Amino acid sequence: MDTYTTTIAVASIVTSGITISIGVIGPALSEGRSVATALSSLAQQPDASTTITRTLFVGLAMIESLAIYCFVVSMILIFANPFWNHAIA
Amino acid sequence: MDTYTTTIAVASIVTSGITISIGVIGPALSEGRSVATALSSLAQQPDASTTITRTLFVGLAMIESLAIYCFVVSMILIFANPFWNHAIA
Amino acid sequence: MDTYTTTIAVASIVTSGITISIGVIGPALSEGRSVATALSSLAQQPDASTTITRTLFVGLAMIESLAIYCFVVSMILIFANPFWNHAIA
Amino acid sequence: MDTYTTTIAVASIVTSGITISIGVIGPALSEGRSVATALSSLAQQPDASTTITRTLFVGLAMIESLAIYCFVVSMILIFANPFWNHAIA
Amino acid sequence: MDTYTTTIAVASIVTSGITISIGVIGPALSEGRSVATALSSLAQQPDASTTITRTLFVGLAMIESLAIYCFVVSMILIFANPFWNHAIA
Amino acid sequence: MDTYTTTIAVASIVTSGITISIGVIGPALSEGRSVATALSSLAQQPDASTTITRTLFVGLAMIESLAIYCFVVSMILIFANPFWNHAIA
Amino acid sequence: MDTYTTTIAVASIVTSGITISIGVIGPALSEGRSVATALSSLAQQPDASTTITRTLFVGLAMIESLAIYCFVVSMILIFANPFWNHAIA
Amino acid sequence: MDTYTTTIAVASIVTSGITISIGVIGPALSEGRSVATALSSLAQQPDASTTITRTLFVGLAMIESLAIYCFVVSMILIFANPFWNHAIA
Amino acid sequence: MDTYTTTIAVASIVTSGITISIGVIGPALSEGRSVATALSSLAQQPDASTTITRTLFVGLAMIESLAIYCFVVSMILIFANPFWNHAIA
Amino acid sequence: MDTYTTTIAVASIVTSGITISIGVIGPALSEGRSVATALSSLAQQPDASTTITRTLFVGLAMIESLAIYCFVVSMILIFANPFWNHAIA
Amino acid sequence: MDTYTTTIAVASIVTSGITISIGVIGPALSEGRSVATALSSLAQQPDASTTITRTLFVGLAMIESLAIYCFVVSMILIFANPFWNHAIA
C-alpha cells in the first residue's frame, strides 16, 4: 500500500456508504407514502382493490429503481472500481 | 499513480456518489407524491382509471428523466471521464 | 498533468456533479406537484381532461427547461469547458 | 497557466455551477405551484379557462425571468468573464 | 496579474453568483404564491378579473424590484466594480 | 494595492452582495404574502376594493422600506465606504 | 493603514452588513403577516376598518422599531464606530 | 493599538451586531403574531375592542422587553464595555 | 493586558452576547403565542376576561423568568465574572 | 494565570452561556404551549377553571424543573466549578 | 495542572453543559405537549378528570426520566468523572 492507493480506498469506502445511506431516504419516504395512501384508499373504496394494488406495485417498482441506482453505484465503488483497479495494477 | 491522477480519481469517486444520492431525493419524493395521489384519485373516481393511469405514467416518465440525468453524469464520471482519460494518457 | 490543470479538472468534476444533483431538486418537486394536482383534478372533473392535460404538458415543459439549464451547464463543464481547453492548450 | 489564472478559472467554474443550480430552486417551486393551482382552478371553473391560462402564462414568464437572470450570470462567468479575459490578456 | 487583483477578482466572481442565486429565491417564491392565489381567485370570482389582474401586476412589479436590486449589485460587481477598477489602475 | 486595501476591498465586495441577497428574502416573502391575501380578499369581498388596495399599498411601502435599508447599506459599502476611503487616502 | 486598523475595518464592514440583513428577516415576516391579516379582516368585516387600520399602524410601528434597532447598530458601526475612532486616533 | 486591544475590539463589534440581529428575530415574529391575532379578533368581535387593545399593548410591552435586553447588551458592548475600558486603560 | 486576560475577555464578550440573543428566542415565541391565544380567547368568550387575563399574566411571568435566567448569566459574564476577576487580580 | 487555567476558564464561560441559552428553548416553547392551551380551554369551558388552573401549574412546575437543571449546571460551572478549583489550587 | 488533565477537564466541562442543554429539549417539548393535551381534554370532558390527571402524571414521570438520564450523565462528568479521577491520581 502507498499513499495513492490508500487515498482512493478511503474515498471509495466513504462514498459507497454515504451514497446508499443518503440515497435510500427519498425512496423510503416515497414508498411509505405510497403504501400509506394505498391502505387508506383500500379502506375507503374496497371494490377498487385490484386497480389500486396494481398501480401501487408499478409505482413501487419505479421508486425502488431510484434506490437501485444508488445501490449499483455503491457496489461499483466497492467491487468494480475502475480507479482502484488502475491504482493497484 | 501520482498525485495528479489520484486527486482526479478521488474527486470522480466522491462526486459520482454524491451526484446520484442527492439527485434521487427530489425525483423519489415526486414519484411518491404522484403515485399516492393517483391511488387516492382511483379510490375516489374509479371510472376515470384509464385517464388517471395514462397521465400518471407520462408524469413518472418526466420525473424519472431528471434522475436519469444525474445517473448519466455519475456514470460518465466513473466510466467515461475525459479528465481521467487525459490524466492517464 | 500539472497542478494547474489538475485543479481545474477537479473543480470541473465536482461542480458538474453538484450542479445537476442540486439543480433537479426543485424541478422534480414541482413536476411531482403538477402531476399530482393534475391527477386529482382529473378525478374531480373528468370532463375537462383535454384542457387539464394540455396545461399540464405546457407546465411540465416550462419546469423541465429549468433542469435543462443545469444539465447544459453540467455538460459544458465536462465536455466543452473553455477553461480546461485553455489549460491543456 | 499560472496560479492567478488557475484561481480565477476555478472560481468561475464553481460559481457558474452553483449559481444556476441554486438559482432554479425558487423559480422551479414557484412554477410548480402556479401550474398546480391553474390545474385545480381549471377543474373547479372550466368556463374561466381563457382568463386562467392567460394569467398563468404571464406569471410563468415573470418567474422564468428570475431563472434567466441566474442563467445569464452563469453564462457570463463561463464565456464572457471580464476577469478571465483580463487575466489571460 | 498579481495576488491582490486575483483576490479581488475571485471575490467579485463568487459574490456576483451567490448574490443573484440567493437573491431570486425569495422573489420567486413570492411571485409563485401571488400568481397561484390570483389563479384560484379568478376561478372563484371571475367577475372581479379586472381588479385582480391589476393588483397582481402591481404586486409582481413590487416583488420583481427586489430581485432587480440583487441583479444590479451582481452586474455592478462584474462590469462596474470600483474596487477592481482601482486595482487594475 | 497592498494587503490592507485588498482585504478591505474583498470584505466590502462580499458583504455588499450577501447583505442585499439575504436582506430581500424576508421582504420578498412578506410582499408575496400580502399580495396573495389581497387577491383572495378582493375575490371574497369585491366591494371593499378601495380600502383593501389602499391598505395593501401602505403595507407594501412599509415592507419595501426594510429591503431599502439593506440596499442602502450595500450601496454604501460599494460606493461610499468610509473605511475604503481611509485606506486609499 | 496597519494590521490593527485593517482588522477592525473588516470586522465593522462585515458585521454592519450581516446585522441589517439578518435583522430585517423577522420584522419583514411579521409586517407581512400583520398586513395580510389586516387585509383579510377588512374583507371579512369592512365596518371595523377604522379600528383595524389604527391597530395595524400601531403594530407596524412596534415591529418597525425592531428593524430600526438593527439599522442603528449597523450605521453606528459604519459611521460612528468608537473602536475605529480609537484605532485611527 | 496592539494585538490585545484589537482582538477585544473585533469581538465587541461582531458580538454587538450578532446579538441585536439574532435577538430581534423572536420578538419580531411574536409581535407580528400578536398583532395579526388582534386584527382578526377585532374583525370577529368588534365590541370587545377595548379589552383586546389593552391586552395587546401589555403583551407587546412584555415581548418588546426581550428585544430591549438584547439592545442593552449590544449598546453596553459598544459604548460601555468594561473589558475594552480595562484594555485601553 | 496579556494573552490570558485577552482570551478570557473575548470569551466573555462573545458568550454574553450569544447567551442573551439565543436565550430570548424561545421565551419570545412563547409569549407571542400566549398573547395571541389570549386575544382570540377574549374575542371568543369576552365574559371570561378576568380569568383569562389573570392566567395570561401568571404564564407570562413564568416564561419571562426563563429569559431572565439568560439575562442574569449574560450580566454576570460582563460585570461580575469570577474568572475575569481572578485574571486581573 | 497560565495556559491551563485560561483554557479551563474559557471553556467554563462559553459552556455556561451556551447551556442556559439552549436549555431554555425547549421549556420556553412548552410553557408557551401550555399557557396558550390553558387560555383557550378557559374560553371554551369557563366552569372547569379550577381543574384547568391547577393542572396548568403542576405542568409548568414540571417543565420549569428542566430549565432549572440547565441553570444549575450553568451556575456550577461559574461559581462552583471543581475543575477550576483544582486548577487554581 | 498539565496538558493532559487540562484537556480532560475542558472536555468534561463542555460535554456536561451540552448534554443537559440538548437533553432537555425533547422532554421539554413532550411535557408541554402532554400538559397542553391534558388541559384541552379536561375542557372537553371534565368528568374524566381523574383518569386524565392520573395518566398525565404517569406520562410526565416517564418523560422526565429521559431528562434525568442526561442530568445524571452531566453530574457524573462534573463530580464523579472516572477519567478525571484517574488523571489527577
Added chain:
Amino acid sequence: MDTYTTTIAVASIVTSGITISIGVIGPALSEGRSVATALSSLAQQPDASTTITRTLFVGLAMIESLAIYCFVVSMILIFANPFWNHAIA
C-alpha cells in the same frame, strides 16, 4: 497520563454525553405524542380506558427501550470502556 490515554478519555467523555443527549430526543418526542394521544382518546372515549391505558404502557415500554440502548452505550463508555481498560493496562 500520556497522549494516548488522554485522547481515549476525551473521546469517551464527549461521546457518552452526545450519545445520551441526542438519543433521548426521539424517544422523548414519541412518548409525548403517545401520552398526548392517550389523553385525548380518554377524553373522547372514557369507556375504553382499560384498553387505552394498557396499550399506552406497552408502547411506552417499547419506546423507552430505545432510550435505554443509548443510556447503556453511554454508561459502557464511562464505566466499562474496553478501549480505556486496554489503554491503562
Added chain:
Amino acid sequence: MDTYTTTIAVASIVTSGITISIGVIGPALSEGRSVATALSSLAQQPDASTTITRTLFVGLAMIESLAIYCFVVSMILIFANPFWNHAIA
C-alpha cells in the same frame, strides 16, 4: 498503546455512540406515531381492538428491528471490532 491503536479506538468509540444515538431517532418517532394512531383508533373503534393490537405489535417489531441493526453495529464496534483485534494482535 501507540498512535495507530489509539486512532482506531477513538474512531470506534465515537462511531459506536453516534450510530446508536442517531439510529434510534427514526424508529423512536415511528413507534410513537404507531402507538399514537393505535390509541386513537382504539378510542374510535373499540370493537376492533384485537386486530388493531395485533397489527400494532407486528409493526412495532418491524420498526424495532431497524434500531436493533444500529445497536448491533454499535456493540460490534465496541466488543467485537475486527479492526481493533487486528491492531492489538
Added chain:
Amino acid sequence: MDTYTTTIAVASIVTSGITISIGVIGPALSEGRSVATALSSLAQQPDASTTITRTLFVGLAMIESLAIYCFVVSMILIFANPFWNHAIA
C-alpha cells in the same frame, strides 16, 4: 499496523456506523407511517382487514429492503472489506 492500514480501518469503522444509522431514518419513518395508516384504516373499515394486512406486509417488505441495502453495505465494510483485505495482505 502502519498509517495506511490504520487510515482504511478508521474510514471503514466510521462509514459503517454512519451508513446504518442514517440509512434507517427513511425506512423507519416510512414503516411508522404505513403501520399508522393501516391502524386507522382498520378502525375505519374493519371488514377489509384481510386486504389491508396483506398490502401492509408487502409494503413493509419493500421498505425494509431499503434498510437491508444499508445494513449489507455496513456489514461488508466491517467483515468483508476488499480494501482492508488488500491492505493487510
